[in-house]
Amino acid sequence: MIFETHAHYDDARFDVDRDALLTGMRSAGVGKIVNVGADFQGCKDSLALAERYEDVYAALGIHPSEIGDLTEEHIRWIEEHASHEKVVAIGEIGLDYYWDKEKQVQQTQREGFLRQMELARRTGLPVIIHSRDAAEDTIRLMREIHAEEIPGVIHCYSYSPELAREFVKMGYYIGVGGVVTFKNARKLKDTVAEIGLEHILLETDCPYMAPEPHRGKRNDSTNIRFVAEVIAELSGTSREEVEAATWENACRFYGVDGHKNCS
Numbered sequence: 017m018i019f020e021t022h023a024h025y026d027d028a029r030f031d032v033d034r035d036a037l038l039t040g041m042r043s044a045g046v047g048k049i050v051n052v053g054a055d056f057q058g059c060k061d062s063l064a065l066a067e068r069y070e071d072v073y074a075a076l077g078i079h080p081s082e083i084g085d086l087t088e089e090h091i092r093w094i095e096e097h098a099s100h101e102k103v104v105a106i107g108e109i110g111l112d113y114y115w116d117k118e119k120q121v122q123q124t125q126r127e128g129f130l131r132q133m134e135l136a137r138r139t140g141l142p143v144i145i146h147s148r149d150a151a152e153d154t155i156r157l158m159r160e161i162h163a164e165e166i167p168g169v170i171h172c173y174s175y176s177p178e179l180a181r182e183f184v185k186m187g188y189y190i191g192v193g194g195v196v197t198f199k200n201a202r203k204l205k206d207t208v209a210e211i212g213l214e215h216i217l218l219e220t221d222c223p224y225m226a227p228e229p230h231r232g233k234r235n236d237s238t239n240i241r242f243v244a245e246v247i248a249e250l251s252g253t254s255r256e257e258v259e260a261a262t263w264e265n266a267c268r269f270y271g272v273d274g275h276k277n278c279s
């Protein structure tokens with residue numbers, strides 16, 4: 017069974033078939049899904065999906081590209097809902113210098129990232145970190161606030177194997193999705209081969225990042241099998257073993273399925 021650790025089923029691209037997709041997940045081999053908020057509306061929608069579908073859980077947070085949405089009121093709302101039984105993480109939060117090159121916006125992103133890391137510390141929830149073209153500042157800020165005390169995952173990992181080892185040393189998981197199936201994804205393939213299954217979580221980031229052979233199309237969690245297949249090749253094991261190991265990792269990380277906490 018697959019644990020999908022990062023999806024966006026609140027996205028409008030799922031309006032036509034969301035219910036059919038989500039009710040059919042178990043028969044397609046996907047046992048659990050975490051729906052991740054990116055803006056404030058996405059947080060509310062994620063929680064609504066988690067309340068409606070037994071196998072869906074919610075992560076609440078404001079994405080760096082939506083950081084203008086991070087008001088005191090929204091922080092308070094997230095904190096109030098953090099103890100909801102289906103809320104399993106703070107995310108996605110972090111830094112994205114690929115889309116935002118402006119100095120002032122990047123500063124706002126850094127402040128928002130730190131505030132939400134503190135929010136995670138207060139609520140006792142793990143974090144889902146989005147980091148793109150911002151490796152140096154991400155690791156610097158994480159060291160500054162002692163991120164090793166806050167469990168987390170670096171989602172859609174895009175940096176070097178060396179840096180992955182630094183994150184793993186801080187106790188972080190590495191989120192691996194569709195990109196690992198791309199021919200030119202050498203760095204990510206090397207990272208997967210080096211760090212080992214015990215530090216990996218499976219994800220789609222759907223509707224984005226569809227793996228080969230569906231690259232460029234709308235993605236959904238049933239495509240994770242293609243990702244698991246490639247990870248199995250890279251780590252010299254079977255797809256079933258990859259699914260079982262990452263299922264355990266995700267249950268422990270999110271504190272679900274009999275696991276009380278994620279440390």
Ligand code: NI
Nearest residue numbers: 022052108221
């Ligand atoms: Ni995402």
